[in-house]
Amino acid sequence: MVEKKTIQKAALYSILIFAIVAVFFYYAGGEQFKSRDVSTDDPVVATGGLPEITAGHIVKQPFTLDADNISQVKLTMATYDRVNTGVLIVSIRHGESILGSATVQLESIQDNTDLTVVFERPINITPGEELELCLESDGETGNAVTAYYGSEISLAKGSVEKPLSKEDLAQFDETPIDGILCFQVSGRESLVFGQFYWYGVAALFVLLVLYWLVVIKRLNRGKTSMSVLFIIAMKKYKFLIKQLVSRDFKAKYKRSVLGVMWSFLNPILMMTVQYIVFSTLFKSSIPNFSAYLFIGIVCFNFFSEATSMSLQSISGNAALITKVYIPKYIYPVSRVISSCINLLLSLIPLLGVLLITGNHISLRSLLTVFGLVCLVALALGIGMILASMMVFFRDTQFLWGVIITIWNFATPIFYPESIIPAQYMTVYKMNPLYHIVRFMRIVLMDGVSPDPKAYLFCILASFIPLALGILIFKKCQDRFALYV
Amino acid sequence: MMLDVKNVSIAFRLSADRVTSLKEYALRAVTGKLRYKEFLALKDISFSVKKGETFGIIGKNGAGKSTLLKVVSGILKPTTGSVCANGSIVPMLELGAGFDMDLTGRENIYLNGAILGYEEAFLNSKYDEIVDFSELGQFIDEPIRNYSSGMMARLAFSIAAVVQPDILIVDEILGVGDSDFQKKSKDRMLELMGGGTTVLFVSHSIEQIQEMCSRVLWIDHGKVVMLGGAEKVCTAYLSNQ
Numbered sequence: 001m002v003e004k005k006t007i008q009k010a011a012l013y014s015i016l017i018f019a020i021v022a023v024f025f026y027y028a029g030g031e032q033f034k035s036r037d038v039s040t041d042d043p044v045v046a047t048g049g050l051p052e053i054t055a056g057h058i059v060k061q062p063f064t065l066d067a068d069n070i071s072q073v074k075l076t077m078a079t080y081d082r083v084n085t086g087v088l089i090v091s092i093r094h095g096e097s098i099l100g101s102a103t104v105q106l107e108s109i110q111d112n113t114d115l116t117v118v119f120e121r122p123i124n125i126t127p128g129e130e131l132e133l134c135l136e137s138d139g140e141t142g143n144a145v146t147a148y149y150g151s152e153i154s155l156a157k158g159s160v161e162k163p164l165s166k167e168d169l170a171q172f173d174e175t176p177i178d179g180i181l182c183f184q185v186s187g188r189e190s191l192v193f194g195q196f197y198w199y200g201v202a203a204l205f206v207l208l209v210l211y212w213l214v215v216i217k218r219l220n221r222g223k224t225s226m227s228v229l230f231i232i233a234m235k236k237y238k239f240l241i242k243q244l245v246s247r248d249f250k251a252k253y254k255r256s257v258l259g260v261m262w263s264f265l266n267p268i269l270m271m272t273v274q275y276i277v278f279s280t281l282f283k284s285s286i287p288n289f290s291a292y293l294f295i296g297i298v299c300f301n302f303f304s305e306a307t308s309m310s311l312q313s314i315s316g317n318a319a320l321i322t323k324v325y326i327p328k329y330i331y332p333v334s335r336v337i338s339s340c341i342n343l344l345l346s347l348i349p350l351l352g353v354l355l356i357t358g359n360h361i362s363l364r365s366l367l368t369v370f371g372l373v374c375l376v377a378l379a380l381g382i383g384m385i386l387a388s389m390m391v392f393f394r395d396t397q398f399l400w401g402v403i404i405t406i407w408n409f410a411t412p413i414f415y416p417e418s419i420i421p422a423q424y425m426t427v428y429k430m431n432p433l434y435h436i437v438r439f440m441r442i443v444l445m446d447g448v449s450p451d452p453k454a455y456l457f458c459i460l461a462s463f464i465p466l467a468l469g470i471l472i473f474k475k476c477q478d479r480f481a482l483y484v
Numbered sequence: 485m486m487l488d489v490k491n492v493s494i495a496f497r498l499s500a501d502r503v504t505s506l507k508e509y510a511l512r513a514v515t516g517k518l519r520y521k522e523f524l525a526l527k528d529i530s531f532s533v534k535k536g537e538t539f540g541i542i543g544k545n546g547a548g549k550s551t552l553l554k555v556v557s558g559i560l561k562p563t564t565g566s567v568c569a570n571g572s573i574v575p576m577l578e579l580g581a582g583f584d585m586d587l588t589g590r591e592n593i594y595l596n597g598a599i600l601g602y603e604e605a606f607l608n609s610k611y612d613e614i615v616d617f618s619e620l621g622q623f624i625d626e627p628i629r630n631y632s633s634g635m636m637a638r639l640a641f642s643i644a645a646v647v648q649p650d651i652l653i654v655d656e657i658l659g660v661g662d663s664d665f666q667k668k669s670k671d672r673m674l675e676l677m678g679g680g681t682t683v684l685f686v687s688h689s690i691e692q693i694q695e696m697c698s699r700v701l702w703i704d705h706g707k708v709v710m711l712g713g714a715e716k717v718c719t720a721y722l723s724n725q
Contacts, residue, residue: 239598239602239603239604240598240599240601242598243594243595243598243599244595244598246591247584247587247591247595250586250587250591251584251586251587254586255586317582319581319582320581320582320599321559322554322559323559323577323578323581324557324559324575324578324581324582324599324600325557325558325559325573325575326599393505393506393509394505395505395506395507396506399506478561481554481559481560481561482496482497482560
């Protein structure tokens with residue numbers, strides 16, 4: 001039976017692909033899967049200085065950190081505008097025991113600036129335990145440094161009082177000071193995800209193999225399953241989708257002089273215009289702004305094009321829908337695939353921009369594929385909802401024109417996300433495109449894998465809309481032929 | 485049994501009350517004026533067609549023949565009842581569905597063929613036959629917006645006529661193009677219908693129905709009036725007029 005062979009082949013391929021992807025993710029995820037950076041809150045605004053830290057005195061600053069080790073401490077120091085000699089000992093203590101310390105030469109400390117003390121070897125701690133950051137010195141009066149303290153958090157506009165309890169306050173020789181040190185402790189927290197990665201992979205692998213065994217067994221008894229139907233449909237309609245996509249593509253560039261070149265030119269020109277506007281007129285402060293902008297534009301352009309094309313996919317093919325039977329999902333799917341080709345073409349100039357601006361491209365950059373899959377799933381989901389709505393309410397196309405513009409501004413494409421006030425951040429992060437664009441930027445600009453949470457958000461942000469889209473589309477599709 | 489139609493009914497919501505904008509919908513939903521008038525285009529139709537049989541459907545204009553064909557070919561889903569077909573169905577209802585004016589004749593053969601459900605290998609093997617039959621010759625690589633309406637009809641017919649379906653649905657035997665091509669296309673269609681495939685045939689020509697069909701269904705106003713041997717039903721139909 002031909003069908004059975006196809007299913008076996010599909011099962012084998014899916015298991016093989018799963019194994020390759022699992023190994024690749026482990027390699028590409030690297031440190032980011034095993035641990036992540038954590039820090040205490042940003043330092044407070046310096047409002048006062050402690051007395052000179054001389055021999056025999058000790059400054060203690062209580063803190064807690066949800067990390068497994070501490071790697072560095074940042075402090076704001078003062079030298080009284082002179083060169084001091086001697087050493088400063090920075091230590092982390094738990095009760096009476098010293099967990100670790102570092103020694104800094106006083107000559108190397110700059111006046112009124114941040115001092116970063118890196119511990120030779122990360123100090124292991126228990127997450128969340130109450131610790132003390134201690135400062136000691138062998139300096140004498142007139143030849144010593146001191147630390148700044150304060151009690152206010154700086155905001156974009158002015159500053160506010162930081163809520164402090166008595167236990168939080170810094171102490172100078174056991175005497176509480178009216179504030180806390182200007183300090184920030186950083187370390188790394190190991191992630192459960194990394195520890196159990198291979199267990200998870202193994203479990204999924206077993207599930208996948210079991211699933212296919214069940215499917216094949218059911219097939220032998222003459223029963224079909226979802227995946228069997230899906231594979232048969234894919235085989236049957238592959239040719240049709242290919243034809244529809246090639247029609248879209250040919251029709252788009254027919255009778256234009258530059259033809260397919262527009263797929264490259266369009267994003268480049270858009271980026272150039274926006275780059276000039278935002279970097280010269282608005283003085284954007286984002287590092288590597290051209291790459292930042294280009295990634296945003298490529299993602300959003302695809303989303304906008306794919307959804308607008310899918311929107312028309314049912315109502316625009318009315319002549320076909322009322323005359324021949326084709327599964328209705330073919331229409332939005334073929335439109336999204338057409339846009340995908342454009343997306344792939346626009347990745348070429350993106351690669352060029354990344355190379356020119358000095359981002360290093362490595363095997364790890366392949367993680368963008370994950371981001372792209374999420375982006376396509378999101379566009380397809382939204383596209384299916386729009387296509388169904390459009391059949392019943394023609395107003396949808398005009399509404400969508402407005403919504404896509406709002407969406408454009410609600411996504412950090414040409415501005416940094418830091419300009420969004422902290423209290424609106426939760427609402428802001430509801431935007432699925434935010435997570436996908438952020439993912440792409442971390443992979444392509446920082447050259448590292450995002451932490452596991454970012455993957456989860458991307459999956460949620462794309463597959464929930466997709467599931468919703470399929471559900472709505474499925475419910476409406478029988479009535480399309482009557483209303484279109 | 486090749487085709488089994490069981491208790492099929494189809495209800496349309498009449499266009500008088502069709503709401504096509506969100507504002508109107510909201511307004512009507514709020515004021516409680518969201519009513520629909522239902523119109524039954526087909527009422528409880530059942531019949532079955534055996535393998536290799538040529539089955540005729542007759543009735544006046546607006547009796548529901550085309551709607552019934554659309555239900556059988558899967559374009560419309562019945563409101564109640566079911567249609568069960570064992571095998572591929574090719575409806576010759578509308579020729580040239582999905583033709584794209586900007587594409588060449590060659591590209592349209594593949595596009596239209598794919599829409600009709602042909603496989604790639606099948607189309608490749610039949611490509612020369614299609615071009616020969618359409619008599620388009622060198623024009624096949626021209627965009628079809630430059631074609632005359634006769635050329636377009638010839639191309640459309642040629643693509644549709646290479647089918648080898650399990651069930652063929654025919655809405656009138658079409659003759660397209662000039663008189664020579666009309667004869668050729670009619671002959672081709674009769675050849676297809678006589679070739680042992682199961683055929684569902686709708687026509688206003690009672691002679692053709694009598695000549696080709698073994699059994700005939702007569703519907704009027706969406707209801708079955710009579711179902712039986714061709715001779716009997718056709719005589720009754722003619723005497724009724």
